[in-house]
Amino acid sequence: MKFSGKNVLVTGASKGIGADIARILGSYNLKVWINYRNNQDSALRVKEYIENNGGSASIIAFDVTKENEIIDAFKAIVDCDGGLDYLVNNAGITNDKLALRMKSEDFMNVIQSNLLSTFIGCREALKIMSKNKFGSIVNISSIVGERGNTGQTNYAASKGGIIAMSKSFAYEGAPRNIRFNVITPGFVDTEMTSSLKDEIKDMYIKNIPLGRLASGVEIANAVAFLLSDSASYITGEVLRVNGGLYM
Numbered sequence: 001m002k003f004s005g006k007n008v009l010v011t012g013a014s015k016g017i018g019a020d021i022a023r024i025l026g027s028y029n030l031k032v033w034i035n036y037r038n039n040q041d042s043a044l045r046v047k048e049y050i051e052n053n054g055g056s057a058s059i060i061a062f063d064v065t066k067e068n069e070i071i072d073a074f075k076a077i078v079d080c081d082g083g084l085d086y087l088v089n090n091a092g093i094t095n096d097k098l099a100l101r102m103k104s105e106d107f108m109n110v111i112q113s114n115l116l117s118t119f120i121g122c123r124e125a126l127k128i129m130s131k132n133k134f135g136s137i138v139n140i141s142s143i144v145g146e147r148g149n150t151g152q153t154n155y156a157a158s159k160g161g162i163i164a165m166s167k168s169f170a171y172e173g174a175p176r177n178i179r180f181n182v183i184t185p186g187f188v189d190t191e192m193t194s195s196l197k198d199e200i201k202d203m204y205i206k207n208i209p210l211g212r213l214a215s216g217v218e219i220a221n222a223v224a225f226l227l228s229d230s231a232s233y234i235t236g237e238v239l240r241v242n243g244g245l246y247m
Helices: 016-026 040-052 067-081 104-130 153-176 198-205 216-227
Strands: 007-010 031-036 056-061 086-089 135-140 178-185 238-241
Touching (some): 007 016, 016 086, 016 216, 056 067, 216 238
Parallel strands (some): 007 086, 086 135, 178 238
């Protein structure tokens, strides 16, 4: 795959899927900005991996729930590199409870962390990328944003909102040659899923036609495709990476 741009910001990139996305993008000679909130050591390990494999990376700390920190981070990247070519909005949280027991603050915290932060990131990227009339953004949603899930009304709302919002951004970005697309992962083999009991994991897997969880690298490869010139005529689309669990 070919990339016409030179740098990329990945939010929530110190661990899990975000770290895999950062590592894969680093292999395509992009300078990768690795965002983290608290775990600097993990972010530095991702940076070290990219650099040891011939890539270029920097770490950047900011909290995606704080608008001023996002704006300052984007400005710092532009001041350093002269612009921003690609963005992956990956950072997010869960706070699962049955709807009957979910407080308004439980709902809004997830909306702010997942949906509002993605909006701010997309908005700031659109401002910056419009100057060069080039850019590509991939927002990480979830299968839950398409089909819902018990105990995740807040998460489903945030991830479903990302899908709808990205389509609207795609309309606004298209005249400026800026593309917005979405990845909806299914169940991915991460630290969170590895802690599940085997019987629970087996219950999930038996419903997946491909018969296994995804690896973070498989999600990262899909992200790289949508960012790249190989997807230059694709915008406003949702790419499902779920092993056939939701078709």
